[in-house]
Amino acid sequence: MNSQQGISRRALLGAAGGAAAAGLVGGVGIGKASTETPEPVATSGGGLVPFYGAHQAGIGTAAQDRLHFAAIDVLPGASRADLVDLLRQWTDAAAAMTAGDVIGGPGESQNLDAPPSDTGEARGLDPAKLTMTIGFGPSLFERAGTDRFGLADRQPALLRPLPAFADDELDPDRSGGDIAIQACSDDPQVAVHAVRNLVRLAHGVANVRYSQLGFGRTSSTTSAQVTPRNMLGFKDGTNNLRSDDAAAMDKHVWVQRGDERGARAWIAGGSYLVARRIRMHIETWDRDTLGDQETVIGRQKLSGAPFGSDDEFAALDFAAKGPDGELRTDPRAHVPLAHPSHNGGATMLRRGYSFVDGSDELGRLDAGLFFLSYQRDPQTFITVQQHLAGKQNDLLNEYIQHVSSGLWAVPPGVRRPGHFWGQALFA
C-alpha cells in the first residue's frame, strides 16, 4: 500500500532504532516499519509463573482457570533436525509468552514486509499465570514399525499406548498425537494465543491433530485452592493429590532417577500425562434425582461431604453403615471405585477442565470433562480406569462416555535460557 510507504519513510527516520532492535531479536532485517511505538506489556508479578526449572510448569502449578490443549502431529517429511529446531523455537516462544512478552521481543513485528512474529491478540493482556507444558507421545518414537526420528531406543518402557477400556467409544481423530501442548492461564485469550503461536511456528513441520478448550478447572491442585464444581454440579478434587506436598509429588508424579535407565533416563524429572475427553450426558443427569446423583458419585452434592458428615474433608470410610445397618456408600459409586484405597494406592494428580463445545445435532450440550492427569507411571491411570470402566462397574458410566484418549511422556523442565524442551532426549 502506498499509504504505508508514506508512513514508512518517516518510520525509517523516527523509529529505525526500534526496527533495528527487532532485527536483532526477531531475526528479521530492517525493512519498512510503522510509526508505532510498542505499548507496555502487562507484567504484573502476580500473573507470572516461572518457565525455567527442574520440572515443567503447569503440573505442580496451582491449576489456573482456563485451558487450551492441542495434540500435534509431526509431518511425514520432517527430519530430526526439523523437530529439534521446532522444539528450540517453541521453547523460546513459550519462555517469552509466559514472561508476558510478545514473540520476537518488544520491537517485534514492525517490519511491514514480513508477517508479524506474534499474532498480537494477547498484547496488553496480563499473562494471567500462563504455563505451557509439552509431552511426547508413543508415535513420536515409533509409528508403524518405523523409527521416525532415531528415537526408538529412547522410548521409555512405560510409554506404550493405553489399553482399550470397556465401553470406550474413542474418536481416533481426537486421540493420540505426537506431541501434546497444554497451555493454562486464568485468561482464555492468553491460553489460545499461546497455542496458536506455537502452531504457527510449526508451519511446514507439524500440524494440529486436534485441540480442546476448557473453561473451568475441575480440581484443586494445591491446599490453598477451593474445591471447584464440575459439570455434574459436584465438588471435584476434594482428595486430589496436592502439588505443594513435595514428598507426595516425588512419590506419585515426578519420574525419579532410576525409574528408567540409560538412553531412557532423559525422562527423569518429568512425568506422564493422560488426557481423556469425557462427554457427560448432561440432560439425563439433570433429570436424575438428587438422591440418585449422590448415590452415583458417593458424596453429598451440596457440601461435598461423605454421607453422614457435613465436612467436605472428613475421612472417607466406605465401610461405614447407617442406622439401618446398611452401607452408607454404594460400593459401585464413583468415589470409592476411584479411591487409592481400592486401587492398591494408585494416586495421580488430576488437572482436568470442564468443556462445553456447543451442542450436538440433537440439541444436547456437547459438554463434559477434559480429564488430565499426571502420574509417575501410566499404570496408575490404567489401574484406576480398569476398575471404573464398564457398565457393571462405576455407576457413573450411565452418564458419561470416554470419547478420546492420549498418553504422553512429559520431559523435565528447561533449566535455563538456551536449553530447550526435551533436550536430553536428543542429546
Add this chain to the structure above:
Amino acid sequence: MNSQQGISRRALLGAAGGAAAAGLVGGVGIGKASTETPEPVATSGGGLVPFYGAHQAGIGTAAQDRLHFAAIDVLPGASRADLVDLLRQWTDAAAAMTAGDVIGGPGESQNLDAPPSDTGEARGLDPAKLTMTIGFGPSLFERAGTDRFGLADRQPALLRPLPAFADDELDPDRSGGDIAIQACSDDPQVAVHAVRNLVRLAHGVANVRYSQLGFGRTSSTTSAQVTPRNMLGFKDGTNNLRSDDAAAMDKHVWVQRGDERGARAWIAGGSYLVARRIRMHIETWDRDTLGDQETVIGRQKLSGAPFGSDDEFAALDFAAKGPDGELRTDPRAHVPLAHPSHNGGATMLRRGYSFVDGSDELGRLDAGLFFLSYQRDPQTFITVQQHLAGKQNDLLNEYIQHVSSGLWAVPPGVRRPGHFWGQALFA
C-alpha cells in the same frame, strides 16, 4: 439407597425446616432430605447487574468477558400456554441466577427424591456480572405460513429473515432459532450454568437448536473499557457506540414508541439482535505480512490508530493522503467500508465475542468472531453488511467466512418481579 434413607431420618429431625422452605419455594413436597445446610452464595455487589428495568440487561451493560449463546426452538407440540409458562419460569430463573441465587432459593434441591432444581455447578461462584437477554425470532411468529402461537399480527414489521449476502456460506443448523438466549458473565462457568438451567426448564417444550461459547469480548461497549483485541490481533471496537451515551442508545439501539404501532408496539424499549458466526482463516492471516494486514483492516495493528497517527482515538479521515500523494487508507479496507460515514450513518452496538471451537479435520483452528450487534432497526446491519459482503468489496473477505446468521426481536426489560420476558407480546 439405604445409606441415604439412614441419613434422611436425621435430616427430617434436624433440617426439616430447610426442607419445608424448599417445598414452599421450589414447589416440591417435603420428602427425604440430606443433612446438608446450604452454604452461602457469593453475592458481592460488584458482581451483580440488576435484572429488572426498562431495558433488558446485557445490551447496555458493559460487555463482560465471556458468552454462552443458545438458539432455542419451541417444539411442534407446544401450545401458546406452554410458551407463556416457559417464559415465566425462565424469567424467574434468570432473575434468581443474575442475583447470585440458585434456582429454587437457598433451600432448593434437598429433596432426595426429586431432581435438584438447580444443576449446581455455579454454587459458590460469584455471578460475575451475569446478564441474561432473550430475543424472539421470525419463526416464533410464523413458520411455513402457520401462525404457531397466535402471534402473527404482533410480528414487528422489521422482524423479517435477513437477506442473503454475497459469499455467505450459512449452516442452516446453526442459523435462526425461535428464541435466542445470550448469557454473559466474567466467569464462563456461570454463563454456561445459566443457559443450561434455562434449557433444563424447557424440557418437553423447547430444545436447543445450537449454542456457542465465546471467550473474549471483542468490543468496548462503554467509554470506561479498554479496547480489546480480536483473533486477528487487532483492536476491535475503538469507535463502537458507547452504551453510556444515552442519547445515542435511544437513537441507534432502543426501539422507540412509535417505531411500531398497535399490536406490534410491545417491542418498544427493546431492540433487534443480529448474530453472525464469522469463521476466520487464522492460518492464512498469520502468514500475511504486517503491512497487508494493516491495509486490509485500515488501521495500524499495534496502536489501533489510523495511518499517520499514533492515537487510537484519532479522528478517521479516509480522504487523507500520505507524502506521496496517495490515500493512506485503502477504500476497500474493512474499517472505512463498515464506517457509518460510508453507510448513511448506520450505527449499531457491537457486542461480539471471539471463539475457538477446537480445530477442524485439517487441523486448522475453528476460530473467529461470534458477531453480535444490537440496533433499533435491522436495516442498519443489512446496509453495512451489503456494503461489506462479496470478494469485490471488503478486503477482509479473503480471510473470513460468515457461517451462521440470525435475527431476533429483543423485548424490553422486565419491570418487576411477577412480570415476565415478552409479557406485552402476549397481553
